Amino acid sequence: MLKKPSTPKGTRDFGPEEVSRRNYIFNTIKKTFSLYGFQPIETPSFENSDTLMGKYGEEGDRLIFKILNSGDYLSKVDDALYSEKDSNKVTPKISEKALRYDLTVPFARYVVQHQNEITFPFKRYQIQPVWRADRPQKGRFREFYQCDADVVGSKSPWQEVEFVQVYDAVFSKLGLKGVSIKINNRKILSGIAETIGAEDKLIDFTVALDKLDKIGEEGVKKEMREKGISEEALQKLQPLFSFRGSNEEKINSLKGMLNASSLGMKGVEELEFISENIKTLGLQTSALQIDVTLARGLNYYTGAIIEVSAPEGVNMGSIGGGGRYDDLTGIFGLKNMSGMGISFGLDRIYLVMEDLNLFPETVSENSDALFINFGEREALYAMKAITNLRKSGVKVELYPDAAKMGKQMGYADKRNIPFTILAGDKEMEAESFTLKNMKSGEQRALNFSELEQFLK
Structure with a gap:
């Protein structure tokens, strides 16, 4: 009896109506990117493994899909190594390529490879699928599209201001009102880690903190304890879990908390610049919200970090995010190339718009x-x-x-x-x-x- 065909877990087929609706979102994002001066590029669906590995932290590396070498790939594995049954040692021998995990690291590789052809600051957008070996659930897939925009070659905080405007412009055009654009700064997180005496545990600290909305305060503390962060440090961290008030009030609280950390104060200064200028320029339908627990568990962020939440009442995780990554191209040999970028989560935006019945009837092709x-x-x-x-x-x-x-x-x-x-x-x-x-x-x-x- 023939086996009934199916799609791999975490992937989907799209019918004509779904494709039309997805194209409606794509086209809205593309037009906004072009309006703000971004140019389109594309990169291959897979990269050399050493381009991707080690760029997303330990958790991210585990989610990268590896591609087996063609031919008799096991011939390069000697009997002694094979008998160890250690996948971490065997994998580099049998897999030299991997599906891209996001669009940012391939973009950094692109910039380094094409640096003599690019006019800096370089503003690019890229809309392509990415793959993650994640556990599928609502709004989380193993194959999904990212819609990215980045600027490299400028350290100006006006880029952050402009990216907040880009988010607001896209969601306003899509009719998605009440979106929260949450913002923080990795320098602030580094300053907090320094203040509580846990600077040597910065990655563990930020990875745990980034899960606050999923596992709660006690869950975060439990994970930090497991990573070796002391009870004394957690006591000093307590005010972080109860930050309240307006953006201005939060900034003032941070100034008091981080006055002994020059790096932390630099982060507060950058955050204040963005907040004040967005307040002056105004947003159409979104709200900018300082969130001092926002960490985004990616190692390459060094400055501002952004995460976008769907309107209240919609059960969905983040629908976009990004940040500044001053050191990203340095890992490929191009130093002193600051970058800032954001991403739209197309698939989650689609689900939110479907839940709220926001697709116009005229979208159907x-x-x-x-x-x-x-x-x-x-x-x-x-x-x-x-x-x-x-x-x-x-x-x-x-x-x-x-x-x-x-x-x-x-x-x-x-x-x-x-x-x-x-x-x-x-x-x-x-x-x-x-x-x-x-x-x-x-x-x-x-x-x-x-x-x-x-x-x-």
């Missing part, structure tokens, strides 16, 4: 009308009209077979095609067409010019 097929002579008459209508940009099609009228009408109905066009002996003799509204059932006779004008 459907035909405007279906010509009914009465036979070869009538089909040729219809095709002449169809050819000219398509030249005018009207989306029309001919039912391919001279089937029963009910079947053809049923096809148009199931496809949600709003009009059918009948062209039989009577219409051909009068050089006209009968247009039928599929909802109301109303019919009217039109010549070609009238039909073209109506469908346009």
